[in-house]
Amino acid sequence: MLAPQRQALILEQLEATGGVRVSDLVRILGVSDMTIRRDLEVLARRGLVDKVHGGATRPGGRATDEPGFAAKSGLQQPEKEAIARAAAKLVEPGSAVAISAGTTTWALARHLSHVPGLTVVTNSVPVADVLRQSERPDRTVILTGGVRTPSDALVGAVAISALHSLHVDIVFLGVHGMDEHAGYTTPNLQEAETNRAMVESARRLVVVADSTKWGTVGLSRFARLADASTVVSDVGLPRHARTVLSDNVGELLLIDPSTGESTSSSPARGAS
Missing domain, CATH: 1.10.10.10 (Winged helix-like DNA-binding domain superfamily/Winged helix DNA-binding domain)
Known part of the structure; x- marks a missing residue:
C-alpha cells in the first residue's frame, strides 16, 4: 500500500x-x-x-467534537493511570462517591477496588462494569440510566432526575476541556446538564484531567474552575495553567507519570 x-x-x-x-x-x-x-x-x-x-x-478543537470512548482510552495512558492512582487515595472507606463518564474516571474506578464499603453513583457504563467485576460484597453501585453518548455517558432527563435525589460525599469528574475563561466544558449539551446535576449532588468536586485538556473548550460549560475543591493533573501542565488553577481551586495535585510522585499547591482560594 x-x-x-x-x-x-x-x-x-x-x-x-x-x-x-x-x-x-x-x-x-x-x-x-x-x-x-x-x-x-x-x-x-x-x-x-x-x-x-x-x-x-x-x-x-471544534467545540462540538466528541471523540468516542475507544478513541480516547488510548491517549495519554500513563498520565491517566498516574492521575487515577493519586485520585483514588482521596477516597475514604465507607464513602458515597459519584463518578462521571470518561476514560480517566474509568481508570480511577479500577483503582478503587481496594477501598471498602463504598457506595458509587455513576452515569458511565464502563465505570459500572469495572466496579461490578471487582465483586466486593460491601460495595453498592448505582447506575443512573439515561441516553448513551459517544463517550459512553448516560445523560438526559432520566440521569438528571436520579442525581437530583442523591447526596454524595465526593464527585470525580472527567472533562473534555478546561480553560481559564471557559471553565470545565464538554461538547455535549445533555452531558453538561448531567454533570451539573452530579456536581450539585456532592459536597466536594474533584476534577481529574490530564494536561492536554488545558486550553480545550467544549460547547457547554458545566462548572467554573473555582467550583473544584481539587484538580488532579500531570506535570505536563503548562506553567500558566498551574498559576491559574492554583489561584482558583482549593488544591492542585500534579502527578509525574514516570515516578508516581506528586506535588501539591494549596494556596488561599482566589476570588470566585
Missing part, C-alpha cells in the same frame, strides 16, 4: 472516531510503528491531524 493510500485510510478512521492510536493503525494497516508515525507526521504538517501521545486527533 502506498503512503497516500495509508494516509487516506488514517483520515477515514479519524473522521469516524475522533482519535486514532498508533497501535491500532499498525494492526489495521499491517505496517510498522515507525511507518505510522511518519504518516502522522506528514498529516500533521499538512494540518489534517493533531499529534498527541500515542496517536492523533482531529485538528482544530
Whole structure:
C-alpha cells in the first residue's frame, strides 16, 4: 500500500472516531510503528491531524467534537493511570462517591477496588462494569440510566432526575476541556446538564484531567474552575495553567507519570 493510500485510510478512521492510536493503525494497516508515525507526521504538517501521545486527533478543537470512548482510552495512558492512582487515595472507606463518564474516571474506578464499603453513583457504563467485576460484597453501585453518548455517558432527563435525589460525599469528574475563561466544558449539551446535576449532588468536586485538556473548550460549560475543591493533573501542565488553577481551586495535585510522585499547591482560594 502506498503512503497516500495509508494516509487516506488514517483520515477515514479519524473522521469516524475522533482519535486514532498508533497501535491500532499498525494492526489495521499491517505496517510498522515507525511507518505510522511518519504518516502522522506528514498529516500533521499538512494540518489534517493533531499529534498527541500515542496517536492523533482531529485538528482544530471544534467545540462540538466528541471523540468516542475507544478513541480516547488510548491517549495519554500513563498520565491517566498516574492521575487515577493519586485520585483514588482521596477516597475514604465507607464513602458515597459519584463518578462521571470518561476514560480517566474509568481508570480511577479500577483503582478503587481496594477501598471498602463504598457506595458509587455513576452515569458511565464502563465505570459500572469495572466496579461490578471487582465483586466486593460491601460495595453498592448505582447506575443512573439515561441516553448513551459517544463517550459512553448516560445523560438526559432520566440521569438528571436520579442525581437530583442523591447526596454524595465526593464527585470525580472527567472533562473534555478546561480553560481559564471557559471553565470545565464538554461538547455535549445533555452531558453538561448531567454533570451539573452530579456536581450539585456532592459536597466536594474533584476534577481529574490530564494536561492536554488545558486550553480545550467544549460547547457547554458545566462548572467554573473555582467550583473544584481539587484538580488532579500531570506535570505536563503548562506553567500558566498551574498559576491559574492554583489561584482558583482549593488544591492542585500534579502527578509525574514516570515516578508516581506528586506535588501539591494549596494556596488561599482566589476570588470566585
